[in-house]
Amino acid sequence: MALPDYLQESAKDFAKQLTAATSTPINTGAFTGSQFVAGEDPLQSQAINLATSGIGGYQPFLQQAQKLTGTGAGTGVGSIASFMSPYQTGVIDETLRQFDLSRAGGLQNIKDTAVASGAFGGGRAGALEGQYMADTTAGRSGLAANLLQQGFQDATMRRAQDLQNQFALSNFARSGLAGDVASLGNLGAFRQGLNQQRLQADADAARTGAYEPFGRLQQYGGGLGQLAGFASPPPAPMGGSSPFATGLSTALGIAGLFGKLG
DSSP states (O other): OOOOGGGHHHHHHHHHHHHHHHHSOOOGGGTOSGGGSOOOOHHHHHHHHHHHHTTTTTHHHHHHHHTTSSOOOSSSTTSSGGGSOTTHHHHHHHHHHHHHHHHHHHHHHHHHHHHHTTOTTSHHHHHHHHHHHHHHHHHHHHHHHHHHHHHHHHHHHHHHHHHHHHHHHHHHHHHHHHHHHHHHHHHHHHHHHHHHHHHHHHHHHHHHHHHHHHHHHHHHHHHHHHHHTOOOOOOOOOSOOOTTTTHHHHHHHHHHHHHTTO
């Protein structure tokens, strides 16, 4: 079907513009490439550095805890002796002194009774005094042993509590570090996502500008075709989908990774 005479000049103009538009390659680099991908946000870098520096941070707590395991023998740090009360010796000495005073009073009563009964210096009085002294020695030894055992048990409990405290401090430090990393990472990913939106808008605007002549020519040619009775051509492509269209969702997805470090 031939064009009407009144469309001949317009068709020539359309052909001239189409030739000019298609003779120059489209600079796709104006709207594609790494310049339209948001880089790592400073907060994300801080989160990564913090997480990296925190690796092995439990070692001091582990080394301290290792001193608190085992028999606890000796006198060094972590031994049972290091958890004994500094006042224990004074308490034991005073308790034994009071015990000795009380037993001395009982021995004097035995002597006074023997004198009063006229048996002082006799065999029976001597036997009573000997048994009393033996009982005193046994009682004194038992009292000292009980005091030492009590101090040992108290020191053992304090040592076990110190071990639990070391683990608790380690867990607290690690959970605090993980919380800081997650917060910094999430905020950094959010800011990275906002920056990606701005870059994507710039890329879309550049793409639209690059393909604008073809859209205009499409409308021009479509109008000519309709005037000539031809069917309207399909819409011209506007450059296809952007390879960075998922940049924002990807950046926001990265935020979830920082949260899992805890």
